[in-house]
Amino acid sequence: MPHKLIIFEDNARLRQSLELLLNDEKTFRVMASYPDCRNAIEAIEETAAELIVMDIDMPGMNGVEGVKMIKSTYPDVKVVMHTVFDDDTRIFDSICAGADGYLLKNTSPLQLIRSLEEVMEGGAPMSPFVAQKVFQHFRTQPILNDDFNLTPREKEVLELLVKGNSYKMIANTCSVSIDTVKRHLQNIYHKLHVNCGTEAVAKAIRHRIV
Amino acid sequence: MPHKLIIFEDNARLRQSLELLLNDEKTFRVMASYPDCRNAIEAIEETAAELIVMDIDMPGMNGVEGVKMIKSTYPDVKVVMHTVFDDDTRIFDSICAGADGYLLKNTSPLQLIRSLEEVMEGGAPMSPFVAQKVFQHFRTQPILNDDFNLTPREKEVLELLVKGNSYKMIANTCSVSIDTVKRHLQNIYHKLHVNCGTEAVAKAIRHRIV
DNA sequence: GAAACAATACCACTTTTGGGCGGGGGAGGA
DNA sequence: TCCTCCCCCGCCCAAAAGTGGTATTGTTTC
Secondary structure, eight states: OOEEEEEEOSOHHHHHHHHHHHHTSSSEEEEEEESOOTTHHHHHHHHTOSEEEEOSSOSSSOHHHHHHHHHHHOTTSEEEEEESOOOHHHHHHHHHHTOSEEEETTOOHHHHHHHHHHHHTTOOOBOHHHHHHHHHHHHHSOOOOOOTTOOHHHHHHHHHHHTTOOHHHHHHHHTSOHHHHHHHHHHHHHHHTOSSHHHHHHHHHHTTOO | OOEEEEEEOSOHHHHHHHHHHHHTSSSEEEEEEESOOTTHHHHHHHHTOSEEEEOSSOSSSOHHHHHHHHHHHOTTSEEEEEESOOOHHHHHHHHHHTOSEEEETTOOHHHHHHHHHHHHTTOOOBOHHHHHHHHHHHHHSOOOOOOTTOOHHHHHHHHHHHTTOOHHHHHHHHTSOHHHHHHHHHHHHHHHTOSSHHHHHHHHHHTTOO
16 A cells, blocks of 8 residues: 655645656655645645655745644654755754654655655655764764763762752662762762862763763 | 775674675775774774774674774774664764764665765765664754743853852852852742752753753 | 772761842833 | 832851761772
8 A cells, every 4th residue: 555645845846746756656645745834734634644745945834844833743644854955954953843854855766765665664764965964963962971980879879969869869869878978979079070069960961971 | 996895793604794795896895804893993004994894792892982993093984883783872872983874784785785885975874773763862852942031140150050160159250249149049940940059050951051 | 818999887077058038229111 | 100120239047068087898809
């Protein structure tokens, strides 16, 4: 049984091309296509679509907003972005909004079909350039986890501290005396090269110890 | 001209299979393969490798460490992880360590070759399941910056607190009395719905207020 | 078997923190 | 104009945080 799909794309010629390309396949059936996504919810209801190909630059409501709207009502409907934009903002906004894939418009027809199949199998297809951006994003953000030679117990105490527990509460949770907690924290502070709890919490989160 | 590649894989049979599979292609030439990556740097020097297929679970030094080492010396050599592990930690650690791709071992031979070609063209190939994890990571991580209606002054005080300053130091930096600092922090705690400094620091960092 | 370390605990002590209550001056909107 | 909000300052007080020292037990490591 072919997957029911709908298309949002404001360029009429491209829209028709996509329709032709994708309807041809046994795996997909294009139920409808629209020049904008303002009435996306109704469109999904009428067509019982399982898969959506979504442009970003459209009149009225842009694709990122569209995804957000669709996903809040139909979280299980797959949405694949299909756009010329390859800037960080649009890519990451789309992903955060709930897109299940991000394809650039220079994707070959064959690859496009393969990617749509992939998304129906639970994958998250993206164009190579997009994938590269995503990888870069990971490498810039997080400071490496240095561990700081914390013992398991110390990590446990530190985690509880980060959660906002007082010494007394930590002692209680760990079933040890409050003085032991103090001792642990003292050691932790030395190992992290900090002087107080707030600093330790900041460092712990920033270095992904917790 | 085929791309020179080397393989790190501790399973002898799989290593040989990979060698056969990849050497067959006109686009790749397997220069060597090794059961561990302790001498990766020398291996690259000797073979002038441009591309590396890297297992994770290996004796001596694991693949994530390996990538880190390789990338710190040869940032332009492409490294693709090839492993059975599909847990968040290994995936994200690998990416952060500098991996250019992450393929699971259930990848079909054809797909494997295609992915290696993709990485040589500047892409970042990953198995569908991995891609999905990556997408999920974006959606869970960045909690929206809610602002919490903090006034400029309160933000300033909060920032100083996050940096590990004591009340007294904050008072000094802001040239106000310590009691004013207390008052500000009390208002901040209320606005963030927390009860103490450590919790406020955690929330501030997690919500990207600072 | 000694040395090192993790984890536990107690004591004494100082400083910091956080909560509560009060009030004043200035800027901006209903 | 009055009201609200931001920013500022002060005092009191109890609780929590942080520092120092000493010591015991078990495990691991050399």
